[in-house]
Amino acid sequence: MARDVPVRSQSAQSTDPLPNLVTIVGRGVPASYEIAVDGDLEMVGQDPAADATVVTDQVAEGTIDVGVRRFRFSGRMANVHLVDWNGVPAPDSPHTPTVHVTYDASTR
Structure with missing residues (x-):
């Protein structure tokens, strides 16, 4: 299904080079995630090496059980892939992160 391009007023546009935010929230069970964007991507406030998170220019992948991982990005979200500790993908598993x-x- 095609999505419409969001319409924003000139006053609502940000000059921040990474204005968008994606937050991954663990559900208390080990799970894996991969996110991809069509712009630039960086992890917020954490050390990717300490969290065993692989972050490239446009893709981040890692594991989470509790807590949150936050990433700032430009462009649009291109893909999200989530699996629980058994490899069962979302939405078939209630244990995958949100x-x-x-x-x-x-701007918020």
Whole structure:
């Protein structure tokens, strides 16, 4: 299904180079995630090496059981892939992390 391009007023546009935010929330069970964007991507407030998170220019992948992982990005979310500790993908498993995407997060 095609999505419409969001319409934003000039006053709502941000000058932040990474204005969008994706938050991954663990559900208390080990799970894996992979997110991809069509712009630039960086992890927020954490050391990717310490969290065993692989972050490239446009893709991040890692594991989570509790807590949150946050990433700032430009462009749009291209893909999200979530699996629980048994390899069962979302939405078939209630144990996969939840993902929240906020566009223009810097204006809020």
